[in-house]
Amino acid sequence: xxxxxxxxxxxxxxxxxxxxxxxxxxxxxxxxxxxxxxxxxxxxxxxxxxxxxxxxxxxxxxxxxxxxxxxxxxxxxxxxxxxxxxxxxxxxxxxxxxxxxxxxxxxxxxxxxxxxxxxxxxxxxxxxxxxxxxxxxxxxxxxxxxxxx
Amino acid sequence: xxxxxxxxxxxxxxxxxxxxxxxxxxxxxxxxxxxxxxxxxxxxxxxxxxxxxxxxxxxxxxxxxxxxxxxxxxxxxxxxxxxxxxxxxxxxxxxxxxxxxxxxxxxxxxxxxxxxxxxxxxxxxxxxxxxxxxxxxxxxxxxxxxxxxxxxxxxxxxxxxxxxxxxxxxxxxxxxxxxxxxxxxxxxxxxxxxxxxxxxxxxxxxxxxxxxxxxxxxxxxxxxxxxxxxxxxxxxxxxxxxxxxxxxxxxxxxxxxxxxxxxxxxxxxxxxxxxxxxxxxxxxxxxxxxxxxxxxxxxxxxxxxxxx
Numbered sequence: 001x002x003x004x005x006x007x008x009x010x011x012x013x014x015x016x017x018x019x020x021x022x023x024x025x026x027x028x029x030x031x032x033x034x035x036x037x038x039x040x041x042x043x044x045x046x047x048x049x050x051x052x053x054x055x056x057x058x059x060x061x062x063x064x065x066x067x068x069x070x071x072x073x074x075x076x077x078x079x080x081x082x083x084x085x086x087x088x089x090x091x092x093x094x095x096x097x098x099x100x101x102x103x104x105x106x107x108x109x110x111x112x113x114x115x116x117x118x119x120x121x122x123x124x125x126x127x128x129x130x131x132x133x134x135x136x137x138x139x140x141x142x143x144x145x146x147x148x149x
Numbered sequence: 150x151x152x153x154x155x156x157x158x159x160x161x162x163x164x165x166x167x168x169x170x171x172x173x174x175x176x177x178x179x180x181x182x183x184x185x186x187x188x189x190x191x192x193x194x195x196x197x198x199x200x201x202x203x204x205x206x207x208x209x210x211x212x213x214x215x216x217x218x219x220x221x222x223x224x225x226x227x228x229x230x231x232x233x234x235x236x237x238x239x240x241x242x243x244x245x246x247x248x249x250x251x252x253x254x255x256x257x258x259x260x261x262x263x264x265x266x267x268x269x270x271x272x273x274x275x276x277x278x279x280x281x282x283x284x285x286x287x288x289x290x291x292x293x294x295x296x297x298x299x300x301x302x303x304x305x306x307x308x309x310x311x312x313x314x315x316x317x318x319x320x321x322x323x324x325x326x327x328x329x330x331x332x333x334x335x336x337x338x339x340x341x342x343x344x345x346x347x348x349x350x351x352x353x354x355x356x357x358x359x360x361x362x363x364x365x366x367x368x369x370x371x372x373x374x375x376x377x378x379x380x381x382x383x384x385x386x387x388x389x390x391x392x393x394x395x396x397x398x399x400x401x402x403x404x405x406x407x408x409x410x411x412x413x414x415x416x417x418x419x420x421x422x423x424x425x426x427x428x429x430x431x432x433x434x435x436x437x438x439x440x441x442x443x444x445x446x447x448x449x450x451x452x453x454x455x456x457x
Contacts, residue, residue, distance in 0.1 A: 091382075
């Protein structure tokens with residue numbers, strides 16, 4: 001009987017352990033994704049600023065990478081309730097206005113996917129795609145992030 | 150004896166009341182200076198409008214694009230002193246449609262309404278006081294061209310003693326001055342222009358400088374960052390001191406004000422995201438001027454307490 005219970009419980013326990021380890025540090029995980037997105041945006045901004053010539057391959061790869069990062073952002077695992085405590089600049093508004101936060105996230109994912117699919121072949125269409133994606137950075141950080149220090 | 154004492158208290162109370170009334174009286178921009186100013190140029194006023202960041206508080210909360218030019222008011226600033234409600238300043242009956250240039254100058258530089266009452270310094274006249282009158286004349290001309298709105302923004306919600314407007318006259322005696330904050334030796338022309346923009350219309354110090362318990366700015370910690378007066382969290386240190394932006398180049402600062410991106414390609418958040426909507430409209434040379442000034446500002450460590 002005992003063995004049977006432990007036998008049945010083992011997979012459940014494994015799932016529990018796994019999900020805990022996957023969410024062990026949502027703050028670190030989400031910051032890693034945010035940093036990576038920043039790096040990606042940084043790699044193509046010199047083209048927007050006119051400091052570097054347009055490079056279709058680089059731009060398309062960056063937009064696709066940005067979209068992959070966007071797809072990784074799962075609100076439930078990366079922004080669980082209570083994860084505004086600690087070394088984070090997440091605003092309590094994420095949970096106070098969770099519907100608004102989810103709507104902003106959905107919009108970002110949609111824009112990132114569209115920009116990746118657009119595969120801009122010239123500077124003008126790249127600027128459109130770039131602005132479409134990056135306006136989401138400011139919009140979301142304005143509403144849902146605060147500096148605490 | 151008791152009657153004499155009572156009389157003395159009465160005399161002192163009256164003297165105190167008269168003194169308070171006298172010391173708290175509004176003051177006005179010299180009418181001769183008003184008369185000596187050239188008629189406003191609305192085209193030039195557009196630039197002043199973005200320098201002053203008017204839309205950040207006076208457009209409808211959440212307004213985007215052209216809607217930021219409809220200055221309906223209604224934004225609530227929730228502070229330890231109470232809730233300030235940004236008024237309608239569109240050219241309408243509910244707004245400031247009847248205002249002359251002189252009215253606007255007295256509001257922005259002396260913090261006094263056309264009816265002679267004091268404004269609360271949530272309206273950053275402590276910075277606007279450093280503006281050139283010509284800029285205010287141009288801004289006045291530009292504001293007249295904006296769409297009218299009949300929105301009624303409603304009154305502030307403040308408790309005693311902050312609801313006694315007359316008392317602000319005393320506060321102004323302490324904290325309202327048209328003098329520049331800093332004296333920068335050998336400032337470049339760009340840094341001088343930046344000083345005007347930052348200390349005057351841009352009113353950067355209003356949020357980025359810590360305040361004392363009665364809301365006066367701690368100018369010895371100019372731009373050192375502060376506990377946010379409104380909402381939660383802190384406003385960053387934008388000097389070159391510890392915790393500040395010493396590792397940002399002048400180009401980094403100018404680009405952040407244009408695009409909202411930091412040198413690490415993080416994006417500026419909270420109310421600064423909204424400020425960038427204004428600074429993005431500035432001329433590139435003005436953003437560079439702001440950067441030159443910030444690079445010349447004395448470094449201070451963070452002007453807010455460290456968490457934990």
